[in-house]
Amino acid sequence: MTPAPRVQIEEVTQRYGPVTALAAVSLEIADGELLTLLGPSGCGKTTLLRAVAGFIRPTTGRVLIGGVDMTRVPPHRRPVNMVFQRPTLFPHLDVAGNVAFGLRVAGVTGAEQTRRVTEALSLVRLDGYGDRRAHELSGGQMQRVALARALVNRPQVLLLDEPLSALDLKIRLEMEVELRRVHRETGATFVYVTHDQREALALSDRIAVFDEGRLVQVDTPHDIYRRPASPFAARFVGDANVIAADAAGGGVTVAGVRIPVAAGHEGPAWLVLRPEVVGVQPGPAGPLVGTVADVAFRGTGFTYRIDVAGLAEAVKAEVSGGTPIEVGQTVTLSVDPASCLLLPREE
Ligand SMILES: Nc1ncnc2c1ncn2[C@@H]1O[C@H](COP(=O)(O)OP(=O)(O)O)[C@@H](O)[C@H]1O
Ligand SMILES: [Mg+2]
Known part of the structure; x- marks a missing residue:
């Protein structure tokens, strides 16, 4: 018992x-x-x-x-x-x-x-x-x-x-x-x-x-x-990016850019991205580009806020090491499909 x-x-x-x-x-x-x-x-x-x-x-x-x-x-x-x-x-x-x-x-x-x-x-x-x-x-x-x-x-x-x-x-x-x-x-x-x-x-x-x-x-x-x-839980715990997206055929479309995603969800979705799984590279080097709106040093690396055309909120990214990319610079964002989480979204 x-x-x-x-x-x-x-x-x-x-x-x-x-x-x-x-x-x-x-x-x-x-x-x-x-x-x-x-x-x-x-x-x-x-x-x-x-x-x-x-x-x-x-x-x-x-x-x-x-x-x-x-x-x-x-x-x-x-x-x-x-x-x-x-x-x-x-x-x-x-x-x-x-x-x-x-x-x-x-x-x-x-x-x-x-x-x-x-x-x-x-x-x-x-x-x-x-x-x-x-x-x-x-x-x-x-x-x-x-x-x-x-x-x-x-x-x-x-x-x-x-x-x-x-x-x-x-x-x-x-x-x-x-x-x-x-x-x-x-x-x-x-x-x-x-x-x-x-x-x-x-x-x-x-x-x-x-x-x-x-x-x-x-x-x-x-x-x-x-x-x-x-x-709510994703945002409140761990400060995740929560982005409205549409899922179909093993991928989601975010700001007009297709991202392959492992999870098998279809239709309106919330794409949950932890700041530490968002990759940031200087310059326009891929389909998902944005502009650095803020950069903060946090000891082991930098926290960025990046404006992406078509997204309601700036994307948060935590990058370890390296040198800071300045505010106003164009950057390319990348995400590992295995780190993407999809939650159903009601329209
Ligand atoms: N004695 C009370 N009289 C009237 N409203 C109260 C009283 N205690 C709490 N509330 C209300 O109940 C809600 C929850 O409050 P509370 O439990 O103190 O929240 P938390 O501890 O999470 O900040 C709030 O809207 C608060 O204003
Ligand atoms: Mg309290």
């Missing part, structure tokens, strides 16, 4: 007056998984996290944790804890006092409390910081304290709502490594919210992509990147 998923979200709908924040969302999260809710601002990520935490009771639908219906159970009686975007530490308590807070509420005192606080601070690599005050900590350290405080009660499920988005990029990248390690070491189920696709790809076992309250795709980072289910 396979164990029940740690979290089961069944047909959860949340309405605020005329706004449907969540539309019949169903999602199962496995024990020990790190699942990310990904989507643009306002798509319902926080609302879903709050429904799992118990801060809101959904308009319709159920939330089960460990196989038990928790829909009507108040937050403090659910085996979950939450970490927010901006850590809210108690200013009158030192770090150890902040971390011990949940233990005190649960009646864990004395030597056991001290031992658990020391263990939690060690888990987030803040050994020896117990007697510091919040104002003596950096933003990254404060978020580590918030993480220790949320984990000290050993919740089955940790909910993290954009916990790194207020931090500088360098600290954010360090904290991603730390979160992966803490997730491995605790074995807890993490539900992580972000609007940053790079962060989602880097952290997650699986990603759930949301668009305006609807769950549009759930898959591993690799599969979402390789096989986005919709133009």
